[in-house]
Amino acid sequence: MEHAHGFLPFIALLLIVPLVEVQAQSPSTSIGTARALDTLLQDYAYRAFDQPLTGVIYDGQVPSYLSGIKIAALRLRSGSMRRRGVESYKEFEIPMGVIERPYVKRLALVYQNLGNWSSLFYDLPGYSFLTPMLGLLAYDAMNISATNLPELYILAKGRPISIQFTDVGTVPIGSTAQCVSFDLNGLPRFEALMSRNVCLTNVQGHFSIVVKSGSGSHTPPAPVLAPMPIPRPGPTVKEESKVWGIAGPVIGGFAAFVFWGLILVFLVRYKRKKNMAQMEHESEHGVPLQVVNMGVVRLPAAAATRTGPELEHREVP
Incomplete structure (x- = not known):
């Protein structure tokens, strides 16, 4: 059963990918495909760990059929993240006071930049992306060779997590840019920008800046998808x-x-x-036989018997 659950996201991905262009016109996101992508990117991000040092960012490599997507992994002690935060992790700034549930001793923050794949995995009808979709997901990092890990839930209890986008398109005249975030269930949430390129969040997920469609925004052309091979999950x-x-x-x-x-x-x-x-020992140190002289020859002789012979019938005929 465990293997079956591990394969389900990738089987769903194979069934959905050939129909992406049709689904791009659908009013809902391809959440099955996006969740399968998260699982795949976690596996490839963990492969960047080679005797990882705590607090060091490791850039990962995605397979060639996902060229354009960028990933990274950062391994932290749970207490260290809560007490000190992370001043700069790509576009993210993680303040003090961020906790994870359930508690783990070590966790890894996996970074995603979906590039020009953003609108394929996160379809948002009526809106165009001004930035690539960025993801920040947390996982247990005690076993860095593990795959198919469930996400941890992280929460900023004090100051929020800040996202400073570095590649923002021009906002058309008369349009208003907004922050959008997608939770792990694929549900979007809109928030106001803190500045031209900064969004805030209290939880993990996927984030971008969008404007309403039809304003001449510069959404990059989507790549042509090839079917993703099913990776063999480890035990x-x-x-x-x-x-x-x-x-x-x-x-x-x-x-x-x-x-x-x-x-x-x-x-x-x-x-x-x-x-x-x-x-x-007995053969070498046993009782020796008596020796008698018979002429010039010495011969062994048995000792005399204690009981002399008696006739069976005393009467002699």
């Missing part, structure tokens, strides 16, 4: 624990069997060797 921590839960007793029982078998063989050989040594 989860839960699956590995199940395997070791079964293999552990079997290996332990076999080792105990071999150990006691060796002990038994050693005892048998020791007993046999001891008996042989005792027999040799």
